[in-house]
């Protein structure tokens with residue numbers, strides 16, 4: 393059995409802990425949450441009490457007693473936890489963004505590459521985006537002409553998130569682009585490939601220096617296609633997190649306004665068809681109301697896949713590390729490079745920046 397240590401027991405750490413608990417209790421993984429650690433000991437104790445495991449006073453104490461680590465601290469603390477776990481050869485699931493800035497993200501990625509790892513760019517596992525990526529890659533609808541992604545949520549220092557660190561540039565690295573839309577940048581480059589040029593405008597309107605709440609970015613591709621990203625943190629507290637993506641191909645418009653199950657709408661000359669998706673069948677064995685089970689499956693599926701792949705490898709580090717986990721540090725680092733260019737362009741009045 394794989395003993396899992398959770399480092400960072402806040403919002404997403406708790407979501408992962410519940411997902412892991414449900415997977416374990418349903419007999420779906422050969423793993424169990426056995427240890428928790430948080431700078432705030434009360435949080436580590438609370439997760440341990442409700443989702444299982446023993447709370448530890450130190451990171452080192454936890455790392456001594458586990459076989460794999462989930463790093464769910466706020467963004468600026470990922471590097472220290474990832475390096476400490478990688479030094480011990482432990483497999484690591486690391487939340488996104490890797491770090492507040494590109495240089496530090498490069499260091500986090502380098503440490504992750506030394507061990508089996510996976511990054512929490514969870515949209516890679518969303519059936520609606522998998523269907524979209526497959527449809528675009530099939531070539532059935534011709535070349536991509538343009539894509540429009542809109543991502544919005546309420547300014548997340550309140551409500552469900554209630555996290556003061558998201559208003560602190562040193563801890564978060566920025567606002568809506570790095571903290572939320574790094575997911576979107578990842579989906580865009582996964583679906584459309586890497587752009588050759590990035591230009592962007594950002595604004596901070598709510599009094600948090602360095603934390604942009606409004607951003608518009610344009611990604612230009614070598615074949616002449618373009619993608620636009622509008623990313624907003626507003627004060628509409630009833631809108632927790634919402635995404636809409638439209639991809640215009642030569643012979644179809646593909647779009648969705650749900651970032652997990654879709655449906656994906658495909659409109660062609662023949663009319664509109666819907667590609668529907670279901671959560672994994674095994675999530676029906678979760679002991680949660682159906683609406684929560686569905687939401688949790690979004691996080692449980694990538695965790696289960698990572699744990700299943702860990703069960704199959706014999707060594708914890710070394711050459712086999714490169715075969716385990718999806719998406720990987722390299723994917724995240726590529727998204728970080730584009731996010732960095734968004735910020736560089738915005739700081740330069742929207743001037744285009746080349747992707748090297």
Ligand SMILES: NC(=O)c1ccc[n+]([C@@H]2O[C@H](COP(=O)([O-])OP(=O)(O)OC[C@H]3O[C@@H](n4cnc5c(N)ncnc54)[C@H](O)[C@@H]3O)[C@@H](O)[C@H]2O)c1
Pocket residue numbers: 399400401402403404405429430431432435464465466467469487488489512513514553555556557571
């Ligand atoms: N993939 C996703 O969908 C998703 C969703 C939400 C958050 N996230 C990411 O997860 C991370 C955490 O976000 P959150 O919403 O859970 O924040 P949070 O504030 O709710 O929790 C962060 C926790 O980290 C703890 N912490 C800080 N420094 C620490 C350290 N050095 N050692 C141990 N614990 C430490 C804090 O005490 C806090 O409990 C961020 O990087 C965020 O971007 C990802």
